[in-house]
Amino acid sequence: MLTGKVAVVTGAGRGIGRAIALKLSKLGASVVINYRSSIKEAQELIDEIKSNGGNAEAVQGDVSSLEDAEKVIKFAVEKFGRLDILVNNAGITKDTLLLRMKEEDFDKVLEVNLKGVFNCTKHASAIMLKQKSGRIINISSVIGLIGNAGQANYAAAKAGIIGFTKSIAKELGGRGITVNAIAPGFISTDMTEVLSDKVKEKLLENVPLRKLGSPEDVANLAGFLASDNASYITGQVINVDGGMVM
Ligand SMILES: NC(=O)c1ccc[n+]([C@@H]2O[C@H](COP(=O)([O-])OP(=O)(O)OC[C@H]3O[C@@H](n4cnc5c(N)ncnc54)[C@H](OP(=O)(O)O)[C@@H]3O)[C@@H](O)[C@H]2O)c1
Incomplete structure (x- = not known):
């Protein structure tokens, strides 16, 4: 389905990004794996993709830096000659109640989770506009839709991604570029591993399917949205949350 396409996945060394990179590769895309610090995991992922017969390269970069974002996107074009799919997946949490939240904790989460999406999309869209085609997939969160005590910074960033997604979908639609957001619920990764069993149990009471999702x-x-089957879908926010938010 994605043979001949080139994808960049940010924060792809671990968790959801890793699963997305693997999926796009299995569908035939050449994949650029961006990582910030997980160099070993990124190399292992490349080895896995290559052993399955796919193409992958890794590039270090902090998405909250506009220069690093440019480096990551340029790397994809230098290695594979084009850019068809950008998945803005990189994200962090710095959870605490508002009164305890430090200014730097608010700023850092916004810089990585929201400005990182702007930085990578800005550089990628310039290439996609010339190609007159492209797919941009932004990983938001159900927390951006419903909020969560202790996650004001994260919820603001993830809600910001939704407004950004819809605006850019309107700007780029005329040039054959779709822009959509995925809003995961509770997914089993390092990010949710830190939650206690008690907190997890409580959270699952609000999930009709009664289990955490997998990456x-x-x-x-993401594989579907990147494919031609999704060519008439843009500006949408699609939940993958076991029915948590409906
Ligand atoms: N897990 C969930 O339940 C859940 C739910 C809703 C939304 N999400 C969203 O899904 C995305 C992936 O989350 P996850 O659960 O897979 O988290 P994770 O396991 O903690 O992985 C986060 C990834 O983001 C990368 N990253 C962090 N800061 C970065 C930066 N400045 N520049 C580049 N990469 C950076 C990390 O790279 P390094 O390891 O190299 O630092 C890592 O690969 C995030 O946007 C998250 O908000 C997750």
């Missing part, structure tokens, strides 16, 4: 659940939707 592959999110990757399956």
Whole structure:
């Protein structure tokens, strides 16, 4: 389905990004794996993709830096000659209640989770505009839709991604570029591993399917949105959350 296409996945060394990179590769895309610090994991992922017969390269870069974002996008074009798919996946949490939240914790989460999406999209869209085609997939969160006590910074960033997604979908639609957001619920990764069993149990009471999702659940939707089958879908926010938000 994605043979001949080139994808960049940010924060792809671990978790959801890793699963998305694997999925896009299995569908035939050449994949650029961006990592910030997980160099070993990124190299292992490349080895796995190559052993499955796919193409992959890794590039270090902090998405909150506009220069690093440019480096990552340029790397993809230098290595593979084009850029068809950008998945803005990199994200962090710095959870605490508002009164305890330090200014730097608010700024850092916004810089990585929201400005990082701007930085990578800005550089990638310039290439996609010339190609008159492209797919941009932004990983938001159900927390950006419903909020969560202790996550004001994260919720603001993820809600910001939704407004950004819709605006850019309107700007780029006329040039054959679709822009959509995925809003995962609770997915089993390092990010949710830190939650206690008690907190997890409480959270699952609000999930009709009564289980955490897997990174592959999110990757399956990303694979679909990247494909030609999704060519008439843009500006949408699609939840992968076991029914948590409806
Ligand atoms: N897990 C969930 O339940 C859930 C739910 C909703 C939304 N999400 C969203 O899904 C995305 C992936 O989350 P995850 O659960 O897979 O988290 P994770 O396991 O903690 O992985 C986060 C990834 O983001 C990368 N990253 C962090 N800061 C970065 C930066 N400045 N520049 C480049 N990469 C950076 C990390 O790279 P390094 O390891 O190299 O630092 C890592 O690969 C995030 O946007 C998250 O907000 C997750």
